[in-house]
Amino acid sequence: xxxxxxxxxxxxxxxxxxxxxxxxxxxxxxxxxxxxxxxxxxxxxxxxxxxxxxxxxxxxxxxxxxxxxxxxxxxxxxxxxxxxxxxxxxxxxxxxxxxxxxxxxxxxxxxxxxxxxxxxxxxxxxxxxxxxxxxxxxxxxxxxxxxxxxxxxxxxxxxxxxxxxxxxxxxxxxxxxxxxxxxxxxxxxxxxxxxxxxxxxxxxxxxxxxxxxxxxxxxxxxxxxxxxxxxxxxxxxxxxxxxxxxxxxxxxxxxxxxxxxxxxxxxxxx
Amino acid sequence: xxxxxxxxxxxxxxxxxxxxxxxxxxxxxxxxxxxxxxxxxxxxxxxxxxxxxxxxxxxxxxxxxxxxxxxxxxxxxxxxxxxxxxxxxxxxxxxxxxxxxxxxxxxxxxxxxxxxxxxxxxxxxxxxxxxxxxxxxxxxxxxxxxxxxxxxxxxxxxxxxxxxxxxxxxxxxxxxxxxxxxxxxxxxxxxxxxxxxxxxxxxxxxxxxxxxxxxxxxxxxxxxxxxxxxxxxxxxxxxxxxxxxxxxxxxxxxxxxxxxxxxxxxxxxxxxxxxxxxxxxxxxxxxxxxxxxxxxxxxxxxxxxxxxxxxxxxxxxxxxxxxxxxxx
Numbered sequence: 001x002x003x004x005x006x007x008x009x010x011x012x013x014x015x016x017x018x019x020x021x022x023x024x025x026x027x028x029x030x031x032x033x034x035x036x037x038x039x040x041x042x043x044x045x046x047x048x049x050x051x052x053x054x055x056x057x058x059x060x061x062x063x064x065x066x067x068x069x070x071x072x073x074x075x076x077x078x079x080x081x082x083x084x085x086x087x088x089x090x091x092x093x094x095x096x097x098x099x100x101x102x103x104x105x106x107x108x109x110x111x112x113x114x115x116x117x118x119x120x121x122x123x124x125x126x127x128x129x130x131x132x133x134x135x136x137x138x139x140x141x142x143x144x145x146x147x148x149x150x151x152x153x154x155x156x157x158x159x160x161x162x163x164x165x166x167x168x169x170x171x172x173x174x175x176x177x178x179x180x181x182x183x184x185x186x187x188x189x190x191x192x193x194x195x196x197x198x199x200x201x202x203x204x205x206x207x208x209x210x211x212x213x214x215x216x217x218x219x220x221x222x223x224x225x226x227x228x229x230x231x232x233x234x235x236x237x238x239x240x241x242x243x244x245x246x247x248x249x250x251x252x253x254x255x256x257x258x259x260x261x262x263x264x265x266x267x268x269x270x
Numbered sequence: 271x272x273x274x275x276x277x278x279x280x281x282x283x284x285x286x287x288x289x290x291x292x293x294x295x296x297x298x299x300x301x302x303x304x305x306x307x308x309x310x311x312x313x314x315x316x317x318x319x320x321x322x323x324x325x326x327x328x329x330x331x332x333x334x335x336x337x338x339x340x341x342x343x344x345x346x347x348x349x350x351x352x353x354x355x356x357x358x359x360x361x362x363x364x365x366x367x368x369x370x371x372x373x374x375x376x377x378x379x380x381x382x383x384x385x386x387x388x389x390x391x392x393x394x395x396x397x398x399x400x401x402x403x404x405x406x407x408x409x410x411x412x413x414x415x416x417x418x419x420x421x422x423x424x425x426x427x428x429x430x431x432x433x434x435x436x437x438x439x440x441x442x443x444x445x446x447x448x449x450x451x452x453x454x455x456x457x458x459x460x461x462x463x464x465x466x467x468x469x470x471x472x473x474x475x476x477x478x479x480x481x482x483x484x485x486x487x488x489x490x491x492x493x494x495x496x497x498x499x500x501x502x503x504x505x506x507x508x509x510x511x512x513x514x515x516x517x518x519x520x521x522x523x524x525x526x527x528x529x530x531x532x533x534x535x536x537x538x539x540x541x542x543x544x545x546x547x548x549x550x551x552x553x554x555x556x557x558x559x560x561x562x563x564x565x566x567x568x569x570x571x572x573x574x575x576x577x578x579x580x581x582x583x584x585x586x587x588x589x590x591x592x593x594x595x596x597x598x
Contacts, residue, residue, distance in 0.1 A: 098479035112470035135461035
């Protein structure tokens, strides 16, 4: 499948794009979040690089989603700093960082159920194209976004159902629509929270392919449980346990780490 | 404004021909109506229909349930009445003053209320509207329990005497149509699309970079302003502004109208308002107690047709055949 993720549509995005593969796009240092007396995550250092798929894995309750919420500013960190393309975003709001190009997905599928597939993608295109606040214009003024929206819809293989309501789509296709919507913003980093959760094998293959091609021109950070997917897709893996980083590296390093094997995979020895 | 402009206009949104036919018929009926029905009654229906439609802009299209819309309706009635009675403004300017006042009130109440969601949002609007009620009870310009009486209708643009009932009817009809067109335009606009997206999935809208608070406040103020248009027009029709229009019962009544007709549809609130006002008018002279009949109607609506009269029609086979994929 050939996927053209196109050129930047957001005029407000920072210019400092590290185009060389391996340049750090998003990083955090010493990230910590307390909920009352409970330390949900502590001392998290993370570097997400351009052109790479970075996975965050760990057992349930390890703090993966918390890290996600911290990075995207849906939660405020108790301690630590977050840097995005050379900007300190530690104290910004989630919509501000989204406008800079840090766009997330959610664990449960995040579509606009009573809008059509086309409208879903167009909602993402409206803001960067300055078509979001006009309450005096007809909705047909949005038709000029259809071309770009249809490109994205074609790229993820939803062409035949572009006029269906998102609510009527299968689970796998909702996730795919979500990715198309995210790509519409031409984000610098995609944060995907369990993109394969609850998907059939066939859909997993399709979505993996989409993510792989996307990662060539973006940085991708994903939370994932399916280790086969992680092994196939991810260049770098960070393992969390009880809110702290247990190990980091590529799949081989992780898979041979004794602590990871006992903590996460539940294998003591082979 | 990047390179999306080179896209060809593939599908254009068009208005179905039956809709235009329906619209023309409706306008013809409304123009002919004062020769068949009591004009004051018709004007009351039009004012409440606009009120319910403006309220529905918030509940149906944005998913925000306000319990305080009486503040904008009754507030505008006071502002308009005061402007034309005390300051001797022309009726159209008085009406605009009412709209501006309701919008300003909406800005304050909305600013505080949009910080919370669901029932808390509703409670804040209710609390602030009650505060406004007590302000109206105490403030000298409202004349407390007496209200502002003998509001002159004056001459529209300084030339057309609105004391003439038929002139007044067409003025109210024009106000109603303008208000309704504004609502239609807002709902079917780029802005309306974002508002719908926020209703559908607020967190996703945030993650796409939308400052949802600003959008909610904007739609809240628009709803308040259009409610003010209805309230100001009602004050001119009945030539008085009373405390009755700022009570919480009035906020409840508009919720009933919108639900009865069908929220999230353009026509629903109009039908709901017509039903409620008609029932009230006819029951007022009968032996049946109005409140009990209204309560029963509401219960029947909730139990048997939760989408409202128009909502159920759209959902039925005939309705779906007509509307296809566009909601209203």
